[in-house]
Amino acid sequence: MGMASLRFLHVFFFFHLILHCHSLSGSSDAKLLVGKIKPSLQGASESLLLSSWNSSVPVCQWRGVKWVFSDGSPLQCTALSSSPPTQWTNLSLYNDSSLHLLSLQLPSANLTGSLPGELGEFSMLRSLFLNINALSGPIPLELGYASSLSDVDLSGNALAGAFPPSIWNLCENLVSLKLHDNSFSGALPEPALPNSTCGNLQVLDLGGNKLSGEFPEYVTKFKALKLLDLSSNLFEGSVPDGLGLLQLESLDLSHNNFSGMLPSFFGDSKFGAESFQGNNPSLCGLPLKPCLGSSRLSPGAVAGLVIGLMSGAVVVASLLIGYLQNKKRKSSIEKSKPGKPALNWARRHKIALGIARGLAYLHTGQEAPIIHGNIRSKNVLVDDFFFARLTEFGLDKIMVQAVADEIVSQAKSDGYKAPELHKMKKCNPRSDVYAFGILLLEMLMGKKPGKSGRNGGEYVDLPSLVKAAVLEETTMEVFDLEAMKGIRSPMEEGLVHALKLAMGCCAPVTTVRPSMEEVVKQLEENRPRNRSALYSPTETRSDAETPC
Ligand SMILES: *[C@@H]1O[C@H](CO)[C@@H](O)[C@H](O)[C@H]1NC(C)=O
Ligand SMILES: *[C@@H]1O[C@H](CO)[C@@H](O)[C@H](O)[C@H]1NC(C)=O
Ligand SMILES: *[C@@H]1O[C@H](CO)[C@@H](O)[C@H](O)[C@H]1NC(C)=O
Ligand SMILES: *[C@@H]1O[C@H](CO)[C@@H](O)[C@H](O)[C@H]1NC(C)=O
Ligand SMILES: *[C@@H]1O[C@H](CO)[C@@H](O)[C@H](O)[C@H]1NC(C)=O
Ligand SMILES: *[C@@H]1O[C@H](CO)[C@@H](O)[C@H](O)[C@H]1NC(C)=O
Numbered sequence: 001m002g003m004a005s006l007r008f009l010h011v012f013f014f015f016h017l018i019l020h021c022h023s024l025s026g027s028s029d030a031k032l033l034v035g036k037i038k039p040s041l042q043g044a045s046e047s048l049l050l051s052s053w054n055s056s057v058p059v060c061q062w063r064g065v066k067w068v069f070s071d072g073s074p075l076q077c078t079a080l081s082s083s084p085p086t087q088w089t090n091l092s093l094y095n096d097s098s099l100h101l102l103s104l105q106l107p108s109a110n111l112t113g114s115l116p117g118e119l120g121e122f123s124m125l126r127s128l129f130l131n132i133n134a135l136s137g138p139i140p141l142e143l144g145y146a147s148s149l150s151d152v153d154l155s156g157n158a159l160a161g162a163f164p165p166s167i168w169n170l171c172e173n174l175v176s177l178k179l180h181d182n183s184f185s186g187a188l189p190e191p192a193l194p195n196s197t198c199g200n201l202q203v204l205d206l207g208g209n210k211l212s213g214e215f216p217e218y219v220t221k222f223k224a225l226k227l228l229d230l231s232s233n234l235f236e237g238s239v240p241d242g243l244g245l246l247q248l249e250s251l252d253l254s255h256n257n258f259s260g261m262l263p264s265f266f267g268d269s270k271f272g273a274e275s276f277q278g279n280n281p282s283l284c285g286l287p288l289k290p291c292l293g294s295s296r297l298s299p300g301a302v303a304g305l306v307i308g309l310m311s312g313a314v315v316v317a318s319l320l321i322g323y324l325q326n327k328k329r330k331s332s333i334e335k336s337k338p339g340k341p342a343l344n345w346a347r348r349h350k351i352a353l354g355i356a357r358g359l360a361y362l363h364t365g366q367e368a369p370i371i372h373g374n375i376r377s378k379n380v381l382v383d384d385f386f387f388a389r390l391t392e393f394g395l396d397k398i399m400v401q402a403v404a405d406e407i408v409s410q411a412k413s414d415g416y417k418a419p420e421l422h423k424m425k426k427c428n429p430r431s432d433v434y435a436f437g438i439l440l441l442e443m444l445m446g447k448k449p450g451k452s453g454r455n456g457g458e459y460v461d462l463p464s465l466v467k468a469a470v471l472e473e474t475t476m477e478v479f480d481l482e483a484m485k486g487i488r489s490p491m492e493e494g495l496v497h498a499l500k501l502a503m504g505c506c507a508p509v510t511t512v513r514p515s516m517e518e519v520v521k522q523l524e525e526n527r528p529r530n531r532s533a534l535y536s537p538t539e540t541r542s543d544a545e546t547p548c
Contacts, residue, residue: 029067029101029122030059030094036118041106041135043113049106059093060085064106068124070098100124107153108132115159120145127151131178135159139184144169155180155205163211165189171198171222178205180229187213198222207231207252215240215258222246231255236280239263254278261285264369267429268515290371290428337384345483345495346528347386348443352498353523354388355380359436360516362390363429373427375435376416377442415450415460419508430510436519437505438462444499446480463506466499475499487528494526501526 038053049063059067060077067075075093076085093099101122111133119128120142128149135157143149144166150173160183167177168191188211191198201222212234219228220242227250236257243251244265251271259280266276267286276288284291355375362370372390379392418434421427438449441462449462469478479495487493501522507513514522 028095028097028099030055030062030096030099032118032121033062033065033101036116037104039113040116040118041111041113041130043111045110045112047110047112049109050111055094056091058087058089058091059099060088060090064109065104066102067093068100068102070100070124074102075099103127103129105129106133111135114138115140115143115154117142119143122146122148124148129153130157132156138162139164139167141166143167146170148173150175150200152176153178154182157182160184162186163188163206165192168192168196168198171196171201174198174201176203177201178203179209180205181208183210185210185212187211188216190216190218195221198224200224203227205229206233209233211235213237217242220245226250228252239276239283241265251275258283261291261368262288264364267369285369286429291368342485343482344485345487345493348483349494349498349523349528350386351380351382351388352440352443353520354386355390355439356436356516356520356523358388358390359432360520363432363516369429371427371429372432372435375432375439376414377439377448380439415462418510420510428510429516430513433505433513433516433519434507434510436516437502437513440498440502440505441466444480444483444495444502445478446482463503466503493528495528497526498523 034053034055038050041047042050052061052063053065059065060075067077069075075087077087078085087093102124103126104122105127107129108131111130112135114135114137115130117140119125119140123146125146126148128146129151131153132155135154136159138161139154139159141164144164147170149170152174153176155178159179163179163184163186168189171191184206188206196218198221202224204219204222204225205227207229208231210233211230214237215230215235217240219225220240223246225246226248228246228248229250229252231252232255234257235253236259238260239253239258239262241263244263248271252275254274254276255278257280258276259282262276262283262285264285271287273287276283359372359375362372372392374392375390379390381389381391383389416435416438418431421431441447442449445462445465447460447462447465449460451459466475466478469475475496476490478499479490483495484490487495490496501514501519505513505519
């Protein structure tokens, strides 16, 4: 039997039972409380609070319950004026079948029994709070017929067994479902109707149970969800990307056995590592440790890397480093590009934006983030339209480890290595951001970072040079003269902004650095005003490729 027909059977079964229950409704909710609910909830022990549920006590004086009439008007049990309302002493209400149970709230009431199936017969019951008691046994299937339920809190009991599928029948009215700290086990059942959105459900707290199986993916369709707690269960498998569709304010997936790569949006979300702690050691990605290793790249991503590398090599037109370092000297490249165009700020900006877009794409445009790991001017190829391409990205994924390590250690002496990489070997998106910051400083200052043979082995620390200049109030002097050509106000033309952005990228603390997407946004919002050089009619090709 297929899944669809099983679901249908389910719905049919509930419908059938609801009809059956209806035929019993000649009796009143008050009688049901005394006859069925009270004996079941109190178990073997006598509960003081429940002893008030007695036909010789007016229903207004029963503890933990509120009443409503069929027409929706509440039973006023508390005095509005000085004299008590007549209902306070009215014993006949006990037999009134138009009087319905509105709420049943007995938290911390020393209840020791189990939940009776008759709870499903309260057609107007909205809230059921029996949290912090010693109730045991399963949630009865029939609870799914209490179709008005919106707030359910059964946390802190000893309830066990499988999670009844019927609970999702309530899902369109449910606002809050809290079942924390019980002993529910097994997989979570799917809602009977596919694509249920549980449009009002804001709180789903199933933490502290023994639930197992995959992440309940259908939860990602619950559009109103604000709090999701699946912590301290036995869930396994991956955390779905679909969670990014929700506007969650609180998320706890800690202490399960989730594995694999976290969806990339968690890198920028408000949720810290504590939301994901204590899972399978393979669970990775921000805010946990970054994911690395070829085993986690999908075959598609690897193919993309190889194709990217090949096309990068084919389109070489000139090397940025040739422009930046040997402006005065004749380089082998210059011997061929007579009439080399000046690298003014507009062109450098276009190159920087091209690199930033490339990196942002690697970090977020793929199903799995790709870390470049080797950002430096040597690995940026620039064509005659100042269209930048990144090469050598992801080499560590396809090379033997020793060679990959060699590349990382070389990055150190070249001055592109983020401080945190001196301690740990593995790169992450934010270490790419650091290297990009150095590269942007290199373009702004016209100076090569790191150890330079020509400087007699002196180590050039670009961020420190900028900091010193700012302190000495000589900031404007750090800019490369060629970049400043034709610029009247470095402030208005985005030069100063780019300098600040580069310094932000080079922040020693990783979490302070912007994401590459943010860098792209900032560069796009702070363009040089004079871009005519980039928009001459002969340059339409590059316009098409990099919409500026
Ligand atoms: C709870 O019930 C047990 C007996 O079932 C009793 O000994 C105990 O005093 C009760 N506790 C409270 C706080 O009522
Ligand atoms: C109701 O209370 C009376 C005494 O107040 C008691 O004798 C009687 O057994 C109780 N009835 C039920 C159903 O608990
Ligand atoms: C409820 O109705 C029954 C008869 O159906 C009657 O015996 C009983 O006394 C009534 N109870 C109250 C509290 O009015
Ligand atoms: C007592 O409740 C009964 C049943 O709902 C109702 O018919 C009657 O009017 C009430 N009596 C008073 C004095 O409110
Ligand atoms: C559920 O949603 C999926 C994808 O959004 C769609 O393909 C499918 O037809 C929907 N099913 C129903 C029963 O609406
Ligand atoms: C966690 O999941 C892995 C598979 O991803 C499985 O091999 C392992 O046994 C699980 N551990 C526990 C404690 O369930």
